[in-house]
Amino acid sequence: MSQATAETSRTRILAATCEVIGAQGIASFAVKDVARAAGVTTQLLYYHFPNREALVAAALEYANERAPSVNLLQGEPDGTGYDALRAALLAEFDDAPAVRSLNLLWNEVAASSAQQSELHPALERVTTGWDQKIAVGVLRGMVDGSLRTDLEPHLVARTLTCAVEGLSQRWLAGMMTTEQARAALDLLLSSLRGQDDGRALGRMAP
Template sequence: MSARREAILRASAKAIAERGIRGLRVHDVAEVAGVSPGLLYYHFKDRIGLLEAALIHINDRARDYRSASDVPADSARDRLLHALLGEIQERPDVVENSLAWNEVRACAVYEEALRGPLARTTRAWVSEIADAVSRAQAAGDVVATIDPHRSAVTMTALVEGLSGRWLCGELSADEARALVLDAVGMVMPSPVRRPGPSVMSVTCSEIHTQKEDR
């Protein structure tokens, strides 16, 4: 991606987060990005094209910070949790992203033109989480009986809702993250680990066998 295009997308996400969709003015974005309005239209054609590109940029940036806590020793379930919890953090880039995303979601209820771009970006996020669920299932960290896609739709919708309440000050980040963890335990539980036979049971079994042999 060119530096100018990147600057335009950063300026767009910032404008949406600070002033909302209605406050997104092409000339203002061009000024913040240090480019001409003509160049902005050249790259994105119109306001909706700019908004869709900004949504993709927001999702790409979120993907980076969702995995920022990953370390090589993490289990597949750990990485899944990081991908969900990463959406609720007291970091300026996360707050800006969350504000912009929630604003687009709310406006799409009334502006039909926003629904297609938002749906496409949402599908990309859901697909990412569904893949993480599948990997956790393959590793034995999540029960095999759940559907990865349905679980991912449920959890991303829940994270969005909790994110909105966090941004409104109804929940602290810690409270919202704790609720995400509670939901993961219900929607995507770990398999029940059956304990191996105890020393006593083995001993009793051996004694019983010995008696039969006699």
């Protein structure tokens, strides 16, 4: 098997894992269903991933790498750090099937990690990486003045990712619409704004 072919089949398997876990839940999903959805044999799946835990951990990494809040953080060349951070985080709430699938996988793994301790290291690693990337986005906004300069980037990043996770649970459960989830997150983001067009917005007294 060539490296390119192996990488393609691996990617198909991970995408299928997100879809199947999103539909069946992490506790009841079957490896054979993932193989069927990916269009590969179970033998090939086990060639890439020796067990269910390895498959779920890799799927979580896959979902994180494709998360809008990670991939859109760079923003537009002429945009501000606040603009990029806002666009990236709000994009986590989208009715596109691919976005919902990634959210479903993340929530399933997070909810199951308390009972399945073998999932905790992967979840902790990916969550820490997510927090760090958001912290860089916050720092960028502080440097260009679009976010308040009295913020602590890592604390703000954790607050924002926790907010996304909490809102995501209600959104996926149908308790909030996409617009409501975005509006709630936007309210939090607006409290962090700094200089914008020469005006100080949302600055808190020391």
